[in-house]
């Protein structure tokens with residue numbers, strides 16, 4: 001029996017917004033892995049990347065995945081790179097339905113055009129950075145999910161789609 005729901009997908013796919021709504025509707029507890037890490041380290045994700053580097057941030061993600069996989073009735077919004085490490089994907093999925101919020105580069109750009117909080121997108125050519133990273137990652141999101149939903153849709157509709165999938169399981 002899987003006890004949690006884990007939302008995976010690219011930056012700007014709506015994991016946190018959808019996760020909050022979904023957790024309220026299901027009566028589950030919402031956890032955002034980026035926020036969890038920021039609170040634990042007392043630094044923002046950007047500060048962690050700048051001070052300790054991406055590899056260190058990835059080790060923190062592995063620790064969080066392990067801790068959360070032992071809990072119940074959680075909706076977990078992951079950082080967009082969480083499942084790049086297959087071990088994290090397996091750990092989280094061992095106790096969760098894994099839902100991929102599948103998003104187009106156009107939607108990501110529209111949602112994050114003014115955002116400066118994602119170090120991997122702080123690039124002079126944001127469009128190219130998004131397209132290249134999405135291309136590299138989509139197969140990994142696909143491999144790490146049980147189901148996918150079209151996250152170009154409104155976040156309300158995405159939440160309803162996931163609820164309906166949960167109802168059928």
Ligand code: S3P
Pocket residue numbers: 009010011012015034045078079080081082117118119120
């Ligand atoms: C990252 C996504 C971010 C955050 C970090 C790295 C990534 O989370 O974990 O900036 O590698 O895709 P969001 O997906 O919540 O933006």
